[in-house]
Amino acid sequence: MGKRTQAERDAMTMEMLFALFAGAVLAGAAYFGVTEFLPSAFGSLGDRRSLLDLLALAVTAVVFVAVVTVVLTRFRHAAGLRRQAAGPPGGHHSAPPGGTSPDS
Numbered sequence: 001m002g003k004r005t006q007a008e009r010d011a012m013t014m015e016m017l018f019a020l021f022a023g024a025v026l027a028g029a030a031y032f033g034v035t036e037f038l039p040s041a042f043g044s045l046g047d048r049r050s051l052l053d054l055l056a057l058a059v060t061a062v063v064f065v066a067v068v069t070v071v072l073t074r075f076r077h078a079a080g081l082r083r084q085a086a087g088p089p090g091g092h093h094s095a096p097p098g099g100t101s102p103d104s
Contacts, residue, residue: 008079019071027064031056 004012034056 011079012075015072015075019068019075022071023064023067026067027060030063031060034059 035052038052
C-alpha cells in the first residue's frame with residue numbers, strides 16, 4: 001500500500017476517535033432506550049428485570065460494534081477512492097497503451 005503521510009495518519013486517528021465516540025453515544029442511547037423505554041411502553045416487567053438488563057447489554061454491544069464498523073468502513077472506502085484519484089505516487093503516469101513515454 002505504500003507509506004502514509006502524516007496527514008493521512010492524523011485523519012485515520014481522528015476517524016477512529018470519532019467512531020469510538022459515536023459508538024459509545026449511540027450504544028448509551030440504545031441502553032437507555034431498552035432499560036427505560038421498554039418498561040414504560042409495555043408496563044411493569046416485575047421479576048424480569050435481570051432479563052431486561054441482559055437484553056440491554058446485548059443491544060448495547062451490537063450497536064457499538066455496528067456503528068464503529070460502519071464508520072471505519074466508510075472512512076477506509078473513502079480513503080481508497082481519494083488515493084486512486086490522486087494517481088500514482090511521484091506524479092509519474094504510465095505510457096498510453098501501445099505507445100511510448102516521451103522521455104524514452
